[in-house]
Amino acid sequence: AQSVAQPEDQVNVAEGNPLTVKCTYSVSGNPYLFWYVQYPNRGLQFLLKYITGDNLVKGSYGFEAEFNKSQTSFHLKKPSALVSDSALYFCAVRDMSAGKSTFGDGTTLTVKP
């Protein structure tokens, strides 16, 4: 069975500071890893994915994530946070052989001016 853990329910950062939203995963085979962002009463928006290749993945809105196989982590990062980045962030994993994704519980990011 595959699983995703987002250990922090809430992350607070000041605008302009770097941010990190943590994600660790467990999957039997090689993982597909994804980050999504959700604004209130909206669906999920795709930010970035790791399938294969470079461990550092760059995505939308200046976000990036680093795949670390030994630590089974895929933390989301941004060098300089914006107030508009405040939202709910989900990490997801999909086993290459399985069709469905498993989502973490989500992390609420609050960026204060």
Added chain:
Amino acid sequence: GAVVSQHPSRVICKSGTSVKIECRSLDFQATTMFWYRQFPKQSLMLMATSNEGSKATYEQGVEKDKFLINHASLTLSTLTVTSAHPEDSSFYICSARGDGYEQYFGPGTRLTVT
């Protein structure tokens, strides 16, 4: 990028009635569609996976007779909540996947059963 729409965005119905939610992939063919349920401040719970032209595969604990899923074409899947009850009130999100790796999510439907 690929766009997935859901209709309606918000619906209020009386207990005992049925509600149909549509999910459409607007600019790509969705071989697989997924239906999720999300409670406030919680993660997405996968309800079922549907492939065009075949029966949906339901997750454990999801009543297939209550949550009817039809994936009649490569661009349309519907979720019908039958005999809705207040505990069915939730945010329902669909997503669609074509031939690639990514899932594209609809904007969600807020169902309130009174």
